[in-house]
Amino acid sequence: xxxxxxxEHDGVQLNPSVQQAVxxxxxxxxxxxxxxxxxxxxxxxxxxxxIHGVEGVIQVNASHLExxxxxxxxxxxxxxxxxxxxxxxxxxxxxxxALPRVAALLDVAMISDVLEIKANNTYVRSIYxxxxxxxxxxxDAVQVLTIHGSNFNAAALTGNATIALVDAPPAFDKTxxxxxxxxxxxxxxxxxxxxxxxxxxxxxxxxHFEKVLSPLASKLGAALGATRAAVDAGYAPNDIQVxxxxxxxxxxxxxxxxxxxxxxxxxxxxxxxxxVAINQDPDAPIFQxxxxxxxxxxxxxxxxxxxxxx
Amino acid sequence: xxxxxxxxxxxxxxVKVRIKPDGSDVDIVGVKMGIxxxxxxxxxxxxxxxxxxxxxxxxxxxLGGSANQDVLRHALAMGADRAILIETDVDLQPLVVAKxxxxxxxxxxxxxxxxxxxAIDDDAGQTGQMLAALLDYPQGTFASAIEIEANTLTxxxxxxxxxxxxxxxxxxxxxxxxxxxxxxxxKLPNLMMARKKPIEAxxxxxxxIAIEPRLKLIQVAxxxxxxxxxxxxxxxxxxxxxxxxxxxxx
Ligand SMILES: Cc1cc2nc3c(=O)[nH]c(=O)nc-3n(C[C@H](O)[C@H](O)[C@H](O)COP(=O)(O)OP(=O)(O)OC[C@H]3O[C@@H](n4cnc5c(N)ncnc54)[C@H](O)[C@@H]3O)c2cc1C
Ligand SMILES: Nc1ncnc2c1ncn2[C@@H]1O[C@H](COP(=O)(O)O)[C@@H](O)[C@H]1O
Numbered sequence: 286x287x288x289x290x291x292x293e294h295d296g297v298q299l300n301p302s303v304q305q306a307v308x309x310x311x312x313x314x315x316x317x318x319x320x321x322x323x324x325x326x327x328x329x330x331x332x333x334x335x336i337h338g339v340e341g342v343i344q345v346n347a348s349h350l351e352x353x354x355x356x357x358x359x360x361x362x363x364x365x366x367x368x369x370x371x372x373x374x375x376x377x378x379x380x381x382x383a384l385p386r387v388a389a390l391l392d393v394a395m396i397s398d399v400l401e402i403k404a405n406n407t408y409v410r411s412i413y414x415x416x417x418x419x420x421x422x423x424x425d426a427v428q429v430l431t432i433h434g435s436n437f438n439a440a441a442l443t444g445n446a447t448i449a450l451v452d453a454p455p456a457f458d459k460t461x462x463x464x465x466x467x468x469x470x471x472x473x474x475x476x477x478x479x480x481x482x483x484x485x486x487x488x489x490x491x492x493h494f495e496k497v498l499s500p501l502a503s504k505l506g507a508a509l510g511a512t513r514a515a516v517d518a519g520y521a522p523n524d525i526q527v528x529x530x531x532x533x534x535x536x537x538x539x540x541x542x543x544x545x546x547x548x549x550x551x552x553x554x555x556x557x558x559x560x561v562a563i564n565q566d567p568d569a570p571i572f573q574x575x576x577x578x579x580x581x582x583x584x585x586x587x588x589x590x591x592x593x594x595x
Numbered sequence: 596x597x598x599x600x601x602x603x604x605x606x607x608x609x610v611k612v613r614i615k616p617d618g619s620d621v622d623i624v625g626v627k628m629g630i631x632x633x634x635x636x637x638x639x640x641x642x643x644x645x646x647x648x649x650x651x652x653x654x655x656x657x658l659g660g661s662a663n664q665d666v667l668r669h670a671l672a673m674g675a676d677r678a679i680l681i682e683t684d685v686d687l688q689p690l691v692v693a694k695x696x697x698x699x700x701x702x703x704x705x706x707x708x709x710x711x712x713x714a715i716d717d718d719a720g721q722t723g724q725m726l727a728a729l730l731d732y733p734q735g736t737f738a739s740a741i742e743i744e745a746n747t748l749t750x751x752x753x754x755x756x757x758x759x760x761x762x763x764x765x766x767x768x769x770x771x772x773x774x775x776x777x778x779x780x781x782k783l784p785n786l787m788m789a790r791k792k793p794i795e796a797x798x799x800x801x802x803x804i805a806i807e808p809r810l811k812l813i814q815v816a817x818x819x820x821x822x823x824x825x826x827x828x829x830x831x832x833x834x835x836x837x838x839x840x841x842x843x844x845x
Contacts, residue, residue, distance in 0.1 A: 354761065355724065355734060355736070356727075356733060356734065359728060377755050378737060378752075378753070378754040378755045379754070379755070381720055381724075381736070381737075382724065382734075382736050382737075383724075384724075385689070385720070385721035385722075385723075385724035385725050385728070386724045386725065386727065386728040386734070387728075388690065388721070388725065389690060389693060389724070389725035389726075389728035389729050390728050390729075392690075393690075393809065394688060394689075394690055394809035394810050395689070395690075395719075395721050395725075396810065397718070397719050397720055397721060398718070407813065411718065411818065412621075412716060412717050412718050413606070413612050413621070413715070413716060413718070414608075414715065414718065415818060416611055416612060416817075416818070417612060417614060417621055417815050417816070417817070417818070418815065418816045418817070418818050419812060419813075419814070419815050419816075420812075420813040420814045420815075420816075421810045421811065421812055421813060422810065422811040422813055423809065423810050423811075424809070424811070425809055457733070458764075459732070459733040459763065459764040459767075460733040460734070460761055460762070460763050460764075461761065461762040461763075462759075462761055463749070463760040463761055463762055464759070464760045465754075465757060465758065465759040465760070466757045466758050466759075467756050467757040468756060468757045474756075476755070505845060513773070516774075517773075517774065522757070523739065523753045523758070523774060524753070524754070524755060524756050524757050524758075529715070529718070530712075530713065530772070530773060532755065537843065538837070538841075538843055538845075548611070549608070555821050558841075559837070559841050559843065560821070560824075561833065561837070567826075572823060572826070573821075573823045574821040574823070575823065575824055576824035576825075576841075577824055577825060577826075577827050577833055577836055577837070578823075578824065578825070578826045578827065579826070579827050579828075579829075579830070579833055580826060586830055589830045590830045590833070590834070593830050593831065593834055594834070594845050595844075595845070
């Protein structure tokens with residue numbers, strides 16, 4: 286019984302969530318392999334080999350794996366799947382795209398966004414935007430799952446796994462990767478930032494979103510987040526939406542600015558260690574999940590807060 | 596071009612669901628139900644493609660009890676041409692839904708299959724990808740824009756850190772994100788007209804597919820709730836609390 290972790294990387298750097306996936310995989314007390322598919326992602330492969338607990342890294346190089354599409358990733362995993370009884374990855378737009386495809390090809394159920402591994406086939410995951418926790422048991426021969434990264438500590442980088450090269454199946458030719466737009470930002474990555482400053486619709490415009498929140502985020506070394514309402518209105522890019530249908534964050538400090546606190550939003554931030562809410566409505570639901578609430582006009586207090594921070 | 600759209604009936608997104616006292620499942624008896632929000636985006640997109648003259652027929656399909664007629668009527672009122680209800684009272688999991696949808700795809704041979712990116716009850720986000728896998732079709736998940744030219748569908752996908760664009764050869768599976776479009780409001784006359792459009796009911800047994808759930812539900816529970824904290828009166832008090840009580844050096 287061996288565990289396969291699908292690694293996420295950008296061609297160079299391994300995504301830190303792989304270290305969390307390794308910690309989750311240790312629940313099975315079995316050998317752990319990491320799959321790095323790409324086109325010469327040597328640095329990411331070496332990083333994967335250095336994660337404590339990883340026994341082997343499978344590197345697959347092919348020109349058609351330069352920009353990964355779910356169809357190729359799924360066919361690749363299925364081509365090596367006979368050696369594995371668990372296939373997992375940290376929950377992200379990458380794994381959400383590929384692993385259901387793997388599960389269907391293997392004719393097994395998939396368990397999405399696992400919060401806790403209770404036993405080798407029993408998991409806790411949430412439904413209804415995090416309002417209900419379910420415990421589910423899968424009796425399938427192969428367990429396919431994604432894990433909720435922030436619930437698992439990152440495994441240390443003290444390992445020294447062997448690296449094996451494996452060939453890729455032919456390219457899936459009905460899907461062509463065309464282009465990507467990566468949001469440019471000097472700020473820390475939202476999903477792993479220690480501090481997050483999030484803004485809502487109340488910022489009123491993209492200019493205000495930037496002018497009011499950026500200086501605060503810069504001073505704190507924080508990532509910026511947003512509500513869906515703010516993203517839909519075009520005040521902030523889609524990839525910083527926090528919530529049920531966006532990114533889930535669990536920083537040490539989350540500052541919600543002019544955010545009402547809809548359950549779809551709080552799903553994405555309520556595991557934060559300390560939550561600060563600034564809202565002019567004393568009855569805003571966000572105060573029910575905030576450790577410290579400040580009832581005030583954000584346009585007054587955010588600049589004051591920024592100025593007062595050392 | 597024919598488009599098939601999968602619409603799920605779910606608890607309304609404003610409802611906070613309760614748990615049965617014995618913790619065996621959620622209790623949704625008498626709760627307000629509606630169309631899964633992402634599926635509404637999927638129908639809207641299909642109808643827009645028809646209005647642009649790119650699609651000839653839009654078929655809505657839902658799987659579940661006879662009550663699912665209401666979400667199909669909603670889809671018809673939005674502009675779908677006809678609807679299919681695959682009837683069962685068994686709770687269906689994504690892999691089973693994908694297998695049943697595959698059977699309908701094989702019968703209807705649509706060029707494009709639109710689904711929501713995720714159902715807001717199970718929050719699985721799997722069915723579209725599973726359906727694409729079973730059909731060996733290309734997939735464009737979490738779509739925020741699509742464009743069709745001849746046999747190629749260009750899809751912009753919302754991914755962590757930005758967006759990505761793919762070109763898919765039809766037939767293909769696309770799952771809708773909320774920003775794909777703004778679904779239209781259904782007007783009363785449209786609802787009246789929708790009553791005349793056909794809903795074909797197919798009993799699930801007629802499709803000959805095993806529908807037993809693979810995942811066994813052991814129990815449901817309330818998550819630990821965050822305790823509401825305190826209100827502070829000023830920026831100074833806030834910073835003071837963070838520094839002295841939380842050890843956050845701001
Ligand atoms: C299927 C589905 C999925 C969804 N997924 C997500 C998701 O992932 N993430 C998400 O965030 N939302 C999501 N939503 C939307 C969610 O339900 C809310 O509509 C949204 O979070 C509200 O955003 P908001 O707080 O910015 O806006 P509003 O609810 O309009 O709140 C604005 C707040 O700002 C306050 N305010 C106004 N002016 C000021 C001022 N000058 N100073 C201080 N405070 C002020 C107001 O008191 C109010 O509380 C989803 C909805 C659906 C249906
Ligand atoms: N019972 C169902 N009937 C119709 N469509 C469904 C059903 N279940 C899932 N779907 C479709 O699959 C999408 C994703 O669902 P899920 O994988 O459960 O999150 C939904 O948005 C629907 O488009």
